[in-house]
Amino acid sequence: MINKVSFKMNRFYISIFALIVANNVLSQHTVQPSNIKWYDIETAYELNKKKPLPIIIDVYTDWCSWCKFMMKTTFANKGIEDYINNNFYPVRFNAETLDTIKFKGKEYRNRKLGRKPTHDLATFLLDGKLSYPSIVYFDRSGKKTVVPGYKEPKDIEPALVYNVENLSKYVSLSEFTANFMYTYPAAFEKDHSIFKIPEIIKPDTLGVPNWLSPKRIDINNKKKRKPTIVFFYTNWCISCKVMEKTTFHNQNINQFISKNFNLIKIDAANQDTLTFLNKKYLSGGKNNPHQITQTLLQGNFQMPAVVFFDENGKQISKIKGYITVRNFMPLLNFFHEKKYQKISYNEYLKSFKYSGTTTNSPTN
Structure with missing residues (x-):
């Protein structure tokens, strides 16, 4: 559970990186040598x-020249360096070290086979696909992601955010990377990489959401009232910005919401007095x-978050975490059809005709 203290810490640690990313100036801030505070793998664990x-x-x-170049460029980038130091335990691991290493209760050695002997831990970390440089991530849940090859600062950003904001249970890295590129397109248009995204994960961002002010929701007008969706975000939450750009701007999602729901977005750290459903916060x-964040999210400030209300202003459900287009559509139908009154969301999914894998479920 994320409390007020960690809310402040997340805001401090991530806001610097979010500001840099938003302005696409990472490549202009490089220091020599890299000031990343590297650990050995045993200490980090x-x-x-x-x-x-x-x-x-x-x-x-x-002997890997691209490894050395990445250390002098990407890992020497001031924005990348600060973000890694504040949000990760960074490790440098020589894939050919002769040291015996204990990791997660198992002992790994270099068997000294061949002209360039590979350490057993490198084989494990890279799943046997020995390519250098490679970046291996373990998120907070322990899930491993391997990203091979040299990466420029802009190319490593999505994977950093993906792991820091704990997104692996909501979206694949490849899909999140595509969505990230469409949210911050300038740097990716420059080298044309944004135009090489596979069609299957290329986001549709042509919809224009009709965001309403919270005070405009009128449940007393029986002819015009609708269910309401409240989207909580913060300026330091990068996945919030990506979700807004690629999920809420999706044309199908946007059209469905415009027809059937009121739509509101609220900065969870807003400093103003807000009126919502005739109450002041x-x-x-x-x-x-x-105060509205504390009231509606009940002390768990994981971002992004979506809260559903029925047309009478009664809170139905709150959902924490990043939601993709293919996961949002069945949720919207579930609440629009009022199926929540009769069956669970998991039961509803069994009969919902939609391609793709759904992983999100409402949290009451």
Whole structure:
């Protein structure tokens, strides 16, 4: 559960990176040498047990020129460097070290086979696909993601955010990367990489959401009232910006919501007094969640978050975490058809005719 203290910490640690990303100036801020605080893998694992953070492992070899170049460029980038230091346990691991290493209770060795002997831990980390450099991520849940090859600062950003904001249970890295590129297109248009996204994961962002002010929701007008969706975000939450751009701007999603729901977005750290459903909510103070955030999310401030209300202003459900287009459409239908009054969401999914895998479910 994310409390007020971690709400402040997340705001501090991530806001610097979010600002840099939003302005696409990462490549202009480079320091030499890299000031990333690298750990050995055993130390990082022990620290992670005491205070869980994602682990990022730079797997390299002494003869790999691209490994050295990435250390001098990407890992020497001021924005990348600060973000990694504040949000990860960073590890550098020589894939040909002769040291015996214990990791997650198992001992790994270099068997000294061949001209360039590979350490057993490198084989495990890279799933046997030995390519250098490679970046290995372990998120807070322990899920491993391997990203091979040299990466420029702009190319490593999506994977960093993906692991820090714990998105693996909501969306694949490839899909999130595509959505990230469409949210911050300038740098990716420059090298044409945005135009190479496979059609199957290319986002549709041509819809224009009709965001309403909270005070405009009138449940007393029986002829015009609709169910309401409240989207909570923060300026330091990068996945919030990506979800807004690619899920709410999807044309099918946008058309369905415009026809059947009121749509509101609220900055969870808003400093103004807000009126919603005839009630006034006050600011929570600088760097604290707003009173409406505390009331509707009930102390769990994971971002992004979506709260559903029926046409009478009764809160039906709240959903925490990133929601893709293919996961949002069945949710919208579930609440629009009022199926929640009779069956669970998981039961509803069994009969919902929609292509793709759904992973999100409402949290009451």
